[in-house]
Amino acid sequence: MDLKLGYNCICWFSHAQPCKMILCPKCNGDLGAGTVRGATIEEIEAEKSVIEKDAKGRMEKTIETVRSNFNSIRTGRASPAMLGKIEVDYYGSPVGLKSLAQISSPDGTSLLLSPYDKSSLKSIEKAIVASDLGMDSK
Template sequence: MEKTVDTVRSSFNSIRTGRSNPAMLDKIEVEYYGAPTNLKSIAQISTPDASSLLVKPYDKSALKAIEKAIVNSDLGMTPNNDGEVIRLAIPQLTSERRKELSKIVAKQAEEGKVALRNVRRDAIKSYEKLEKEKKLSEDNVKDLSSDLQKVTDEYMKKIDSLYKQKEKELLTV
């Protein structure tokens, strides 16, 4: 369940708000020496100010490939390559784009909740299987199921708070 919350958190981080955040580039894959490689493993990503990102590759020969990967991503940013580093200016979000991103965040939060429910369902099935095999009593299954429900509710609240935080971040101009 913790893994599900981490997945939701990382997918939220990849959605850009009005401010720059190195995590925005986490999902970018660069074709590096013929193999898809994660951008953060071949370059240093920093935020010189609130509205720009600086990508400094460890190997200067990767500049073109990094630039191409950023252009092909759906982030809507135009890279500025000066031969040493790539600068990315973060454009301000329009109100329409903010609402669109808010819907995407809501969808991702719901997918996270569905994943949590699936984990809960699978655990309950395994409890029932153990009960049929006489390894657990009916009371134990009920106790475990109610404990599991409490844990599931806790993780649902975590996802809700992440969602509310990201939505607030998106809708704040």
Template sequence: MKAFQIFSLFTILWTTALAFSTAPISLRNHRAFVSDSCLWAETIKEVTDDADTRMSKSVESVKTNLATIRTGRASASILDRIKVDYYGVATPLNQMATISVPSAQQLAVDPYDKSTMNDIQKAIAESDLGVSPNNDGTIIRINIPELTEDRRKDMMKQCKSIGEEGKVAVRNVRRDGMDLIKKLEKAATIGKDEMQDGLDLMQKMTDKRVKEIDEIVAKKEKELSKV
């Protein structure tokens, strides 16, 4: 009987010790800690990656808009924003015609559908380019006049305005990203150190994109001043 009791007691103690040695709860907690650490990094990365993509698009938008500002030399890109009323639909001109640069002071627009000649001519004439397109029934030719001093100043102002709009867009992205990072810290999804790292990275990204915009605008202004 005593031998059986001793065996039973030994079995209970061994089972209890084994249960504590495996410690399933502590293992789960360890996995949760590792998972949370990865989540912190992934969350910050997702926020900053998204912000970087949006900032990049703002920079590209500045480039595109500046390309449509004409200098005293012909460039097909100045027609990029021209849209033509094509059967009631505002259609980009570059989807309706081939645009070429036969000389430094002239553009040639060759419509795919010749019945749209007058509509295309009207759209170009009514744009803010300050040009007078000539329609010979087959090709629309646009002579690019030299910029007057007043016109040059207006173009410079447009460049600065486009640049400022781009920088505002980039800073708005920074604000949104920083607000989200702060909310993650407040919700205890990330720690204070992770939050600060995220905020610092967001500011560095912003400074980089703002500098890019300043350089792009300066390059365009240089082009205008040379003509």
């Protein structure tokens, strides 16, 4: 028999699912030796820290996504972050534009792309025109 930690109890049982109630519903209260006990403070704190760690990780990912989305908002000024999500078909595989070119903004109305590989210029131009940003190359 295995020792499984549930939310409200620790019980010994033969099936693979952890018990989430005072009595295990799969066993109908018959837990082999009939032992059900409340969780100790240490077990509750351990479970609490696992839940907090998971919640914190998911919250940090959400905040990073929101920051990324805010960076790509068009505000009337040209920003290199506007091109951050563009994927370029480079020799048959999608590659992020940041990996293929240096992106800068010499003034507030234009963006300057300097490709590392000059042969990728047509692919970069095609990806920018095909994107939903409404930009064209000049």
